[in-house]
Amino acid sequence: MIDLKDLLDDRSTTPPEVSQHLRLDQVQGRIAVRRRRRTTAAGALAALIALVVVGYTVAPGLRAAPEPAVTRIPPTVKGFPKYNFGTKVVAAERTAPGVTTLTLTWLPAPTVTTYTVIEKCWTALNGGTIEVDIKVNGGPRLGGSCGGGWTSALDEQARARAARGEPIVFTMTATGYGDYDSTAGEWRTGPLPADAVLGMAVAEPVPFADYPLPSRPERLKPLDLREVIVNEGITYAPISEAVEVHSDPADPSRPQRITLLWQDHYSLVMAAQTPGVLTFAADGSDFDTASWWSYEGGHIVRDWDTADYQPLPPIPGFVRPPAGTVVTLTVTPQHFTGAWAVRLVAGKETPGRS
């Protein structure tokens, strides 16, 4: 007989190697980073307003001047940044306050193979979340707190329908507002606030050459490959056995090659100092890409389930290497003007993982 309570208690006993004494410092560090980001954003906004006000006040003669303003405000479409992470918003909708259902219609261009959906909701209330259900062409997609989004491949059927002029219809329905009732000490889902606004946008990928990149900073951020890999059902090799591929310090556009004994699974952590694109090829066949669109030095985390790897969308001609075979992995950089790096951590799939 197995007692589930006993099992959970036993398995969650914290092992001695798990350090907990640094948690407060780490949490406070994260809070400080978030505060700095907000302060920076608020400061940038304040500076922008100040620039506009000063420009308007000090140089009245310029008011009638035909030249555009020096300060460039990032364009938005119904509250969504027009350009974001290599995509361009091509369809967007937002409701009037209090309207509980949003419908967004998008007719994909013939060349589109993937699309990104972005959800965003607004209310003057703080602390809680607007809860929504989302359907695509009438079928349920997901439900939960409004915010974030997802990227999907456009399958052949959808492309054929688009070619016939049949759009994709997204429906977002607000189901309530979740918040913590501090008096009762409970979390409650209540009615939707009267000022709640629902928003949804669809974005399509933009070719690198057509994408409006930010200005290059004077000093680039250092590369950092430290990132927690989140995956279940996979037993990872020790981090000391991770394989790293770095750009050539003299020429970051030079391709790099490594030889791997192909494993069931790889989790990748990638970082780059500048915008650019990395293309991955196994034995000469391209099968994946990763793109950076800013100078923020952000991570990209990617999983290759090589045991059953199915690229999205399917790549003609690509044959998955069998696990255990020797594979030459080529990383081909494009457009980079700074360093980039990739860390590959091999793992073993656990059957039936979730």
Place this chain on the structure above:
Amino acid sequence: MAHADTFAEFVTTRSSRLLRTAYLLTHDWGQAEDLLQTSLVKAWSAWRRIEADPEPYVRRILVNTYATWWRRRWRGEQPAERLPEPAGSEPHLDVDARDEVWRALGRLPRRQRAVLVLRYFEDLSETQIAEAMGVSVGTVKSQAAKALARLRLDESLTLEGALR
């Protein structure tokens, strides 16, 4: 006591228990620590408004952040097709059987796993679980029933303190 002080005290004295809950949800100590820290950072933004015990609030954030993680990942929910065999009743098989149940827990859809963790580890009632997960009591009941059915624990598991 200042809000920063009560927050620090909470993190120092109370979060080790939440780390265990996070581990039972993620089955990985690194992910558990990341999930817990992410939840604590989120909780700090509302800390001034919390007048009662903050633990239910932080637990609620933790469970929902965990659910959001899966939602935002491309892999999505992939419940296992095959279920583990029921654990044996012979004592010498008990260790293997416990491993089997542990692995089976890891294969449960996340909301079902969360229901079992909150019930059997956190000792929450159905009503409390519903509040923590932001769902109805009926949903908690159905998720728990499905989870136990998936585990096929009917005959092999002592349902101590069965769901109320």
